[in-house]
Amino acid sequence: MSEPMLRLEGVFTNIAQYHILRGVDLEVPRGRVSMLLGRNGVGKTTTLRTVIGHWRAHGGRITLDGQDITAMPTPAIARAGVGFVPEDMGIFADLTVEENMVLAAVSGPIDSARLDWVFSAFPPLKTFWKSAAGNLSGGQKQMLSIARAMIEKRRLYLIDEPTKGLAPAIVATMARALRELKADGASILLVEQNFAVAKALGDTASVMDDGRVVWSGAMAELGRDADLQERLMGLSMEAR
Amino acid sequence: MTQAPDHAPKMARASLAHRVAPWLPLALVPVLAVLGLAAIPSLSSWLTLTISGLAMGMMIFIMASGLTLVFGLMDVINFGHGAFVSVGAFVGVTVLLMLGPMTGAPSLALNLAALLVAVIGAMLATGLMGWAFERAIVRPVYGHHLKQILVTMGGLIVAEQLIIVLWGPEEIYIARPEALKGAITFAGAALEKYRLVAVAVGLAVFLAMRLVLRRTRIGLIVRAGVQNGEMVQALGYRLRLVFVGVFMAGSALAGLGGVMWGLYQEVITAQMGNQAMILIFIVVIIGGLGSVEGCFIGALLVGLLQNYVAFLEPKAALISNIGLMVAILMWRPMGMIPVVKAK
Ligand SMILES: Nc1ncnc2c1ncn2[C@@H]1O[C@H](COP(=O)(O)OP(=O)(O)OP(=O)(O)O)[C@@H](O)[C@H]1O
Ligand SMILES: [Mg+2]
Numbered sequence: 001m002s003e004p005m006l007r008l009e010g011v012f013t014n015i016a017q018y019h020i021l022r023g024v025d026l027e028v029p030r031g032r033v034s035m036l037l038g039r040n041g042v043g044k045t046t047t048l049r050t051v052i053g054h055w056r057a058h059g060g061r062i063t064l065d066g067q068d069i070t071a072m073p074t075p076a077i078a079r080a081g082v083g084f085v086p087e088d089m090g091i092f093a094d095l096t097v098e099e100n101m102v103l104a105a106v107s108g109p110i111d112s113a114r115l116d117w118v119f120s121a122f123p124p125l126k127t128f129w130k131s132a133a134g135n136l137s138g139g140q141k142q143m144l145s146i147a148r149a150m151i152e153k154r155r156l157y158l159i160d161e162p163t164k165g166l167a168p169a170i171v172a173t174m175a176r177a178l179r180e181l182k183a184d185g186a187s188i189l190l191v192e193q194n195f196a197v198a199k200a201l202g203d204t205a206s207v208m209d210d211g212r213v214v215w216s217g218a219m220a221e222l223g224r225d226a227d228l229q230e231r232l233m234g235l236s237m238e239a240r
Numbered sequence: 241m242t243q244a245p246d247h248a249p250k251m252a253r254a255s256l257a258h259r260v261a262p263w264l265p266l267a268l269v270p271v272l273a274v275l276g277l278a279a280i281p282s283l284s285s286w287l288t289l290t291i292s293g294l295a296m297g298m299m300i301f302i303m304a305s306g307l308t309l310v311f312g313l314m315d316v317i318n319f320g321h322g323a324f325v326s327v328g329a330f331v332g333v334t335v336l337l338m339l340g341p342m343t344g345a346p347s348l349a350l351n352l353a354a355l356l357v358a359v360i361g362a363m364l365a366t367g368l369m370g371w372a373f374e375r376a377i378v379r380p381v382y383g384h385h386l387k388q389i390l391v392t393m394g395g396l397i398v399a400e401q402l403i404i405v406l407w408g409p410e411e412i413y414i415a416r417p418e419a420l421k422g423a424i425t426f427a428g429a430a431l432e433k434y435r436l437v438a439v440a441v442g443l444a445v446f447l448a449m450r451l452v453l454r455r456t457r458i459g460l461i462v463r464a465g466v467q468n469g470e471m472v473q474a475l476g477y478r479l480r481l482v483f484v485g486v487f488m489a490g491s492a493l494a495g496l497g498g499v500m501w502g503l504y505q506e507v508i509t510a511q512m513g514n515q516a517m518i519l520i521f522i523v524v525i526i527g528g529l530g531s532v533e534g535c536f537i538g539a540l541l542v543g544l545l546q547n548y549v550a551f552l553e554p555k556a557a558l559i560s561n562i563g564l565m566v567a568i569l570m571w572r573p574m575g576m577i578p579v580v581k582a583k
Contacts, residue, residue: 052474054470054474073473073478074470074473074474075473075476075477075478075479078473078474078475078476079476084474084475086471086474090468090470090471090474092463092464092467092468092471093467093580094463094467094579094580095460095463095464095467099460099463099464100464102457102460103457103460103461103464103472103475103477104475106475106476106477134580148475
């Protein structure tokens with residue numbers, strides 16, 4: 001087994017006086033989609049924000065492809081090849097779609113072949129290329145947020161609830177885009193509440209509860225085991 | 241994926257009102273000018289006052305533009321910004337006095353060359369001072385507004401005292417360069433040459449800033465950083481470094497404003513920056529914190545109103561600007577051109 005793309009070992013994160021992460025152990029294997037699941041408020045977003053460096057880990061170790069990034073500043077982590085799609089999408093509303101994308105291509109001018117690929121995944125971005133990003137619909141903003149991460153090849157993508165609040169048709173578009181990203185060889189850590197999407201996309205899964213990872217294994221295994229889902233995530237029949 | 245997606249792109253057609261809204265503040269400038277025309281009995285006085293108001297507005301804009309970005313980018317409240325205005329004025333005037341023969345000659349080219357040297361000297365000095373100010377005074381208090389207010393005010397007091405140590409406690413009188421003295425007559429109105437130059441310089445600074453903010457990557461980073469600094473860093477940009485650059489540029493612009501303001505008043509004092517801070521803050525607040533365009537429009541409004549009211553009812557000049565601030569904040573509580581902040 002080769003070195004995973006991302007590894008968290010016993011990561012602790014405090015926010016103000018609260019102990020939010022209490023020893024998170026997690027791996028994202030190379031070239032795989034790893035789901036990060038769990039009930040609301042268990043620390044999924046906090047885990048992603050700790051990896052990108054928005055929160056500082058107070059204990060434990062985070063390695064990207066073997067390199068220790070625990071104490072690295074956020075811009076350095078990003079430049080080491082981590083693309084981040086935050087839960088709130090982090091769109092620059094006053095900038096145009098184009099300007100958002102230009103900024104996201106940190107290493108220079110946008111590669112036109114890659115841009116065509118992004119447009120094929122998210123056609124509305126081409127249509128509204130010159131519009132202010134703040135005027136996009138919710139789904140289009142989510143597309144832009146993912147497109148910004150996709151516009152350059154990264155080693156690892158951290159994506160927080162890309163289908164939150166979206167209509168089924170757009171959920172399918174997102175899922176298709178993420179599958180293409182994976183086919184491009186990316187390693188992805190994906191937080192997803194839509195269990196059907198999680199089942200369709202995930203290779204491996206980690207389930208969090210109360211600031212820890214309480215179960216990890218193959219997504220297929222979790223997807224098959226209704227009792228396990230019920231116990232870990234409190235999923236009711238309809239949610240499946 | 242070749243066929244059109246089922247979520248065919250749609251964007252609600254922005255209603256006319258919605259599309260016009262961002263431009264409304266700009267329209268306030270001519271509206272105010274027309275109101276002034278209605279209130280002021282003679283056309284020539286109105287023209288003189290308008291040019292004088294625009295000149296004053298442009299200078300306030302130059303002094304304030306850096307402050308609005310500093311606040312927008314890092315949420316830093318800098319009460320010490322006026323220090324750069326005073327220091328800029330003293331350095332610039334000192335250089336001008338040393339270049340006496342050039343400013344005294346009746347040649348526009350020589351005068352402007354001397355002015356340019358003075359301005360460069362002032363901007364270099366205040367830019368460097370900004371760098372030191374950011375490191376020593378602002379950096380230790382990131383994220384703490386109350387401490388920022390106290391510490392930056394302290395910085396201002398120290399700067400004023402240093403000016404007094406270096407240049408003495410007396411105000412310094414300064415004559416404008418020969419070719420910029422006097423006025424030209426246009427449509428029966430006397431328009432001071434210096435004010436016309438100030439308008440031109442202010443306009444040039446504004447257009448240059450807009451160009452940098454709209455057309456360069458660093459400008460994009462600054463605009464994005466004002467909205468969501470965290471995301472800018474997550475894309476891989478070192479926002480802190482950008483901020484230091486913006487702080488230095490803003491300080492240098494305040495220095496430029498100081499030189500221009502000093503020549504406008506024809507006298508400089510260690511307290512002049514502090515005194516200008518009231519108008520600077522009004523302009524930054526009514527413009528919308530972090531908005532260069534808002535700051536520009538706000539400065540023109542303040543300059544015009546100040547001049548019209550000072551002519552009509554001298555005692556009401558400062559009150560009128562506070563009234564303007566109240567009125568604008570009642571209309572748009574976040575300022576005329578509010579920056580869309582994340583979270
Ligand atoms: N800025 C903050 N200040 C204080 N507490 C916070 C902050 N951010 C998150 N928390 C707390 O940390 C805990 C974990 O939050 P987090 O956002 O990581 O959960 P999550 O698993 O992503 O939840 P969701 O599924 O609702 O997005 C929650 O109890 C939350 O209230
Ligand atoms: Mg979350």
